[in-house]
Amino acid sequence: MKNVEHIGIAVKNFSEANALYNKLLGVAPYKTEHVASEGVNTSFFKVGDTKIELLEGLTPESAISKFIEKRGEGIHHIAFEVEDIFAEMERLKAEGFTLLNQEPKKGADNKLVCFVHPKSATGVLIELTQEIR
Secondary structure, eight states: OEEEEEEEEEEEEEEHHHHHHHHHHOOOOOOEETTTTTEEEEEEEEETEEEEEEEEEETTTSHHHHHHHHHHHHHEEEEOOOOHHHHHHHHHHTTTTOBBBBSSEEEEEEEEEEEEEGGGGGTTOOOEEEOOO
């Protein structure tokens, strides 16, 4: 794994959360995106080398909406950038981790993504990301 790519934060109200983080961080989001496959709106803020992704569920069935209903707003996942997502998925499976998807899928911010089940990572949802080339 190369580095922490971003920290994902689940929010109830996208526009209010964006305004709050704009004031908190002193910068506007550099990108907002609708990710239909996940049923979310996302926005990305960058401060130094750190990226923060805000996620709003668009339907009650989306993973983000279910997360908020169960746990409330807050940190949803930590994403790590990898050189080769396919190789990293195989390595983690061989190490005994449970992956939530068997193939990487297109995520936000021009990335291929795969998630590691929180039950195999001390309760933390881990996202692997690789730039789409």
